[in-house]
């Protein structure tokens with residue numbers, strides 16, 4: 001088994017280092033190889049996703065990813081910007097199924113913007129399609145408008161699209177996941193306006209017939225954005241497209257108040273996966289040793305479970321994290337009165353010790 | 356001056372009736388004419404936006420709109436569904452500028468999901484472009500995929516697009532609005548992924564140079580969805596496209612906890628406008644006389660201010676609503692311990708009396 005370790009930019013290197021230490025202490029049989037990605041790769045090789053990094057990722061069973069991006073790359077041409085690396089990895093590895101849990105840990109309820117009774121015990125799984133939709137649809141670009149409100153004017157355009165097999169496979173992923181949970185799926189669409197999402201809704205409904213034990217409902221994306229705020233605990237598994245999933249999974253993550261705790265997994269059809277924290281590269285605190293490594297450590301646990309077939313090792317990490325939280329250690333992002341503030345390294349130490 | 360009154364479906368008729376009573380008592384010189392729209396129009400004329408209704412709306416200075424929609428129309432072909440009426444009105448009247456205030460009234464802070472300190476005093480103005488983007492972009496439909504992940508498969512697609520003048524005019528609306536407020540605009544885009552929104556960002560930046568007194572910043576839509584939850588009061592004027600605006604304006608409205616209080620205005624370039632509550636037709640409580648008419652009454656106030664050039668009359672309505680809230684009257688949606696629960700009609704009576 002081989003893991004590609006891609007720390008990336010900003011706090012990426014610090015948090016991935018802790019996850020690697022946690023993996024090391026488990027003493028499992030796999031190889032880890034590190035490579036540059038994002039801004040760091042651009043600096044060294046002139047491209048955010050160099051051929052060598054992509055090759056390593058492809059030949060590995062899993063990618064452990066930190067974060068990419070920094071304000072200083074904002075002026076680069078789009079294809080050279082750090083976030084293109086993540087889009088490139090998703091596309092080239094065919095990572096169509098993104099798992100974004102939004103969990104509110106008992107000890108961290110106070111960190112949420114929401115009233116405790118609305119958020120305590122939250123455990124949603126957002127499944128976002130990750131290789132289709134308007135993210136990758138062609139054609140796209142700039143041109144002269146031939147119709148619309150201002151024919152003859154300069155315009156820019158993108159193409160939203162989903163094909164039947166793309167919707168079918170992500171729907172199956174959602175129904176299968178729901179079977180292991182509370183057997184409820186909410187499919188989020190905008191079928192009242194978009195052809196793509198009427199099609200999406202039709203197909204999810206069809207696939208749902210193969211899972212009569214799973215309850216399926218449909219919700220418009222605007223309503224979903226509202227219901228997440230109003231009563232997040234009403235959701236269990238949510239499945240949606242790439243663009244809506246981008247927005248809703250971040251909204252749901254922030255509802256918990258502890259985005260520094262939330263892992264994610266992006267899988268392809270052979271369970272090869274990319275694992276990364278739900279938060280970003282936080283250039284403002286990079287290098288200060290204060291970032292929360294737990295989302296990355298929990299991403300490593302997801303990796304063990306989904307791609308490396310080591311569910312016991314995954315569970316060991318997860319319970320170690322629970323223990324550390326229970327012991328009162330907190331990085332700055334989740335710190336509150338009465339708990340002990342620690343840095344990235346100390347937090348990693350504590351998880352290692354608990355294992 | 357002429358107002359087209361389109362109550363629509365569900366609670367639409369009840370809440371619009373109260374707004375009409377409030378307008379009547381102001382004793383201003385305008386004509387009101389009522390017509391069917393949405394499901395009600397479909398039942399009577401076989402179309403949610405009959406020619407006669409569209410004609411009335413076009414020749415009026417303003418449209419006072421209730422709400423449309425009911426589960427029972429879900430099985431109709433898309434062009435016949437109630438919500439097509441609202442899309443048709445926007446398109447045919449050229450209502451490109453949608454104003455969606457998200458205000459948290461002092462007395463209603465407790466109704467929010469958010470902790471009081473995060474939401475008390477919230478006053479955001481979301482300006483959503485309303486006639487462009489993927490809502491109306493052509494081509495759209497179903498076809499056989501020629502490329503992508505599954506060439507040969509059935510697929511559905513839509514076109515996202517914005518032309519330069521469309522972005523310029525909505526940007527100007529936002530900067531002008533900001534000048535009358537705290538002189539800050541946040542433009543929300545997804546320039547890191549979409550050609551359309553890189554173009555959007557470029558043009559908003561250009562237009563911003565004409566408004567050196569207004570501070571402009573840019574935010575990705577996923578981050579905006581998070582920041583709205585984390586620190587909504589950091590926003591003032593937010594400007595964005597039709598699709599992102601649909602999602603974010605509903606999220607922001609729900610953050611206040613009192614969506615039954617939030618009006619909206621949709622204007623064209625000659626200040627002709629459509630005014631409607633931010634909430635929907637609520638078929639579950641329709642006909643029970645319990646719906647909150649205040650969002651519709653406040654929409655009538657926006658109408659007086661924006662389309663009918665009667666700012667004093669608008670202010671009279673708004674202060675009457677404030678007075679009624681202060682007196683402790685509440686419809687069910689905003690009721691809390693210690694306040695008096697009233698129905699739609701009594702709430703209307705109270706506003707009329709306060710005027």
Ligand SMILES: CC(C)[C@H](C(=O)O)[C@@H](O)C(=O)O
Pocket residue numbers: 083086087246547548577
């Ligand atoms: C960086 C960006 C391209 C990316 C996305 O939009 O998918 C990010 O927001 C995410 O959700 O992983």
Ligand SMILES: CC(C)[C@H](C(=O)O)[C@@H](O)C(=O)O
Pocket residue numbers: 192193222438441442601
């Ligand atoms: C009913 C629907 C077409 C509409 C929209 O998406 O614009 C609604 O959600 C709104 O925001 O007014």
